[in-house]
Amino acid sequence: VTTAWQIRAGSAADLDSLAPLWIAVHHRHVETMPELGPYVSDDETWHQRRKLYVELLAKPDTLLLLASVADELIGYGLAHVMAVSETWIPDTWQTGERIGEIESLSVLPAYRGSGLGSQLVDRLETHLRDRGVDDFVLGALPGNRDAIRLYERRGYRPTWLYLSKFQGR
Numbered sequence: 001v002t003t004a005w006q007i008r009a010g011s012a013a014d015l016d017s018l019a020p021l022w023i024a025v026h027h028r029h030v031e032t033m034p035e036l037g038p039y040v041s042d043d044e045t046w047h048q049r050r051k052l053y054v055e056l057l058a059k060p061d062t063l064l065l066l067a068s069v070a071d072e073l074i075g076y077g078l079a080h081v082m083a084v085s086e087t088w089i090p091d092t093w094q095t096g097e098r099i100g101e102i103e104s105l106s107v108l109p110a111y112r113g114s115g116l117g118s119q120l121v122d123r124l125e126t127h128l129r130d131r132g133v134d135d136f137v138l139g140a141l142p143g144n145r146d147a148i149r150l151y152e153r154r155g156y157r158p159t160w161l162y163l164s165k166f167q168g169r
């Protein structure tokens with residue numbers, strides 16, 4: 001495994017290249033919690049995600065980071081800023097006015113475990129702190145233990161748990 005990757009900021013023009021990396025996250029969700037199915041198709045998951053990313057990239061404080069080796073995209077992370085008043089946080093916790101959310105993180109299987117995911121999280125946090133945002137959230141499926149361990153090592157703690165009872169299950 002190489003650590004000779006390059007990280008750069010991306011834009012809406014890079015969105016289409018993220019499809020396989022996001023679909024890898026979706027597959028991780030399906031694999032770790034098959035009991036929660038039925039899941040949406042690969043086409044549908046990317047259709048929905050892409051729409052979200054277009055909205056997030058239109059906001060001024062959003063950062064998309066792309067990691068590549070040679071010209072191959074091997075990972076990405078995306079963070080954005082929300083007013084705390086738009087979140088589930090302010091009726092329960094004391095925070096600043098603005099919350100940074102790490103919306104996505106993905107590293108191709110061949111490059112996992114080499115520190116890239118951690119580096120992407122660190123860079124996204126630095127970007128948010130540079131904008132005066134010091135309170136962060138992110139979401140994960142509870143079965144995605146590898147990802148949760150990485151986040152916990154960086155100081156994140158389980159905070160709000162949604163439960164679902166979907167009729168199609």
Ligand SMILES: CC(C)(COP(=O)(O)OP(=O)(O)OC[C@H]1O[C@@H](n2cnc3c(N)ncnc32)[C@H](O)[C@@H]1OP(=O)(O)O)[C@@H](O)C(=O)NCCC(=O)NCCS
Pocket residue numbers: 024025028105106107108109111112113114115116117118119139140141144146147149150
């Ligand atoms: C989560 C993810 C982004 C981490 O990226 P990464 O580059 O492997 O991260 P790092 O190398 O900095 O840290 C790796 C940590 O994950 C573990 N890990 C997870 N999957 C791994 C794999 N396939 N191979 C090796 N290590 C893995 C490492 O062991 C290490 O944790 P540990 O030291 O407690 O064992 C990456 O595993 C991934 O893309 N997973 C699938 C998609 C996903 O779950 N995204 C997050 C959704 S919330």
